[in-house]
Amino acid sequence: VSLGVSGVNLSHYEMLKKIRLHPHLFDGCTGALIVDGAGEYYTKSVSRELVFAANMAGCAFIGRPLVEGTGTLHNFNTQAKIRGTDQMTAYIEAACELLRRLLEAPCESVHEGAPKFLALHAGNASTSNTIGLWRMIRSQLGGTVFKEISLRDGEVFDCRGCSYETCRHLGEEGKCFYGGVITRDVYPALQSCTGLVMICPNYNDAVGGNLTAFINRMTAIFNVRRFYETDLYAVIVSGYSGSDIVAQQLISGLCMNKSFRLPPRFAVMETANDPQSIYSIPGIEERAWDFARHMLKGYSTH
Numbered sequence: 185v186s187l188g189v190s191g192v193n194l195s196h197y198e199m200l201k202k203i204r205l206h207p208h209l210f211d212g213c214t215g216a217l218i219v220d221g222a223g224e225y226y227t228k229s230v231s232r233e234l235v236f237a238a239n240m241a242g243c244a245f246i247g248r249p250l251v252e253g254t255g256t257l258h259n260f261n262t263q264a265k266i267r268g269t270d271q272m273t274a275y276i277e278a279a280c281e282l283l284r285r286l287l288e289a290p291c292e293s294v295h296e297g298a299p300k301f302l303a304l305h306a307g308n309a310s311t312s313n314t315i316g317l318w319r320m321i322r323s324q325l326g327g328t329v330f331k332e333i334s335l336r337d338g339e340v341f342d343c344r345g346c347s348y349e350t351c352r353h354l355g356e357e358g359k360c361f362y363g364g365v366i367t368r369d370v371y372p373a374l375q376s377c378t379g380l381v382m383i384c385p386n387y388n389d390a391v392g393g394n395l396t397a398f399i400n401r402m403t404a405i406f407n408v409r410r411f412y413e414t415d416l417y418a419v420i421v422s423g424y425s426g427s428d429i430v431a432q433q434l435i436s437g438l439c440m441n442k443s444f445r446l447p448p449r450f451a452v453m454e455t456a457n458d459p460q461s462i463y464s465i466p467g468i469e470e471r472a473w474d475f476a477r478h479m480l481k482g483y484s485t486h
Contacts, residue, residue, distance in 0.1 A: 185219045191226025203237045210243035216286040220253035227252040232432040246289045247412040247443035251278045295378050295483050300330035302373045305383035306394035313462035314385040314421040324476035331373045335394040379415040386422035389429045399437045416444035418451035427453035
């Protein structure tokens with residue numbers, strides 16, 4: 185997608201409209217994208233909106249599926265230094281690497297052995313509709329859930345912005361400056377899981393604070409390993425609207441940035457306001473069962 189200074193490409197929006205109207209358009213497809221713009225804005229917002237729409241239409245996306253070029257290419261300053269070249273050459277090389285990874289990617293996610301899911305949440309299990317929906321899904325997964333960790337209790341500090349050298353050194357030891365539950369429990373579980381499940385209620389059209397802190401704190405471990413073979417799933421419940429906004433935040437933070445693979449239709453999204461009202465939504469148990477079956481696809485034992 186090529187954007188002008190306005191960030192608007194009418195052909196792109198015509199395509200986006202058709203994608204949204206055909207929910208099975210990309211069944212069996214795996215994707216990546218290149219987005220450039222004449223200005224400094226809009227490339228990322230257009231990218232995650234397009235990935236969300238295509239994913240809901242059945243398209244899987246490789247980890248780190250985006251190469252974007254802003255008008256000045258200042259976003260390639262660091263890559264140019266690392267590669268020992270200029271910004272334009274670094275941009276072209278990144279696009280070539282993206283294409284190579286896409287061509288080498290399997291058409292479908294295939295895991296050997298039993299599923300190992302890591303589920304993260306930060307809600308009150310007795311009142312949270314989001315956790316209630318997850319429990320319905322989990323009940324259909326049998327004994328496959330690897331670990332479920334609550335980030336609700338205790339202090340979960342956000343990233344403090346250590347230098348790259350410090351962050352990488354701590355990451356090599358499986359640590360982070362602030363330690364706590366993320367270093368003690370989450371990092372080891374991430375190393376061995378085959379799928380990460382983010383259980384995200386919609387807080388003011390945003391991922392909740394503790395889960396956002398987890399995403400930010402992933403930089404330490406990301407500096408020493410990639411998650412190209414780990415699938416990302418999401419369970420999202422909004423009180424009113426905006427589940428798509430939360431899903432797009434997860435796409436940009438964990439797929440585009442932290443390299444998790446995005447399986448087709450990675451998120452189940454519902455609307456429920458009053459506590460426990462998730463259980464009274466017509467057809468909710470069937471949708472929970474469908475999503476559980478979807479999560480188990482691609483495993484040799486299922």
